Amino acid sequence: MKVLVTGGAGYIGSHLVWEFLGKKCDISIIDNLEFGSQSLIPKNIDILVADISDEKKILKLLQKKKFDIVIHLAAYTKVAESVRDPKKYYENNFEKSKKFFNFCIRNGINKFIFSSTCAVYGNSNDINLFENCKKNPLNAYSDSKWKVEQYLEKISLENNLSIVTLRYFNVTGADDQMRCGLISNPENLIKALCEFILGKRKKFIVNGLDYNTKDGSAVRDFIHVSDLVDLHYLAAEKLIKQNKNFYEVYNCGYGKGFSVLEIVNAFEKIIKKEINYKIGKRRDGDAEIAVANVDKLLKEFNWSPKRNNLDIILESSLNWEKKILNL
């Protein structure tokens, strides 16, 4: 399978690249390295350091390789920043994605996987988030993703394309062999906790303890990045077999929620020490509960996640953080 991955030098992209290479795929990456790093990906990988809007550079690659499928992960990902600067997010995540998809289609590609987010559901009262639940993006980040989703559904029909949109819940953890992990994203809860535990951060704040949840802190569905990457492979295999119009969306999580305080407690057990957190205000644009309903995913794919265990997730995150802090 010849696969083009945008954002392939980023957190999720780098795990995807290692995994797909292990399955003997022919992989190429486009990444402008604004947030990605070549240190996360194999040394001999085919990488085009370019923006997804740089059609001149991308044309050469598309003509040379004739890809079977494009997996589009490149995006800005910080919710708080998108609240401050929505234009930046609509421009990079929506306008540039639209342009990039159309450019690929004009150059003969008709199979795509798109990275979306559970944040498209916003602050839903549904404890059980099905794919067809009401969408209510609360910030420019999630709205830019929702706009791309709607656009893809429309053009898939018009252009006879086969597309899978994956709505990731909270992606976390690091590669089992520690070849890659999360290097940037101050908003990531588990990374922030690891940094606090290892002394890189001076304080750790629980953002909001007045949510209507079991212990007052927000609840999330944490999925290990390597299990998520396996889902991309299954989706790619499915799309390769399609030769007619196909558009489907799948929630990607484990279908189980943990509160922020439960994560803190689980870390305390791992490190055998109390974590002295501070309580802060809710952040703008944060949802109360986001837990996937994964019935559709499990029905469609023969997926058996290997790391659906909080200790595995937290320990791999902590080990990665130790590695990048040289501890």
Ligand SMILES: NC(=O)c1ccc[n+]([C@@H]2O[C@H](COP(=O)([O-])OP(=O)(O)OC[C@H]3O[C@@H](n4cnc5c(N)ncnc54)[C@H](O)[C@@H]3O)[C@@H](O)[C@H]2O)c1
């Ligand atoms: N991490 C999560 O929990 C999570 C949850 C839901 C959805 N997602 C989605 O998954 C995808 C990957 O996220 P990530 O966590 O790996 O983020 P990341 O920032 O680590 O990776 C994104 C990569 O895209 C690159 N990039 C951004 N804009 C680009 C552009 N215009 N041209 C070329 N390269 C560009 C960056 O340099 C970076 O390497 C994103 O689309 C994100 O919205 C992530």
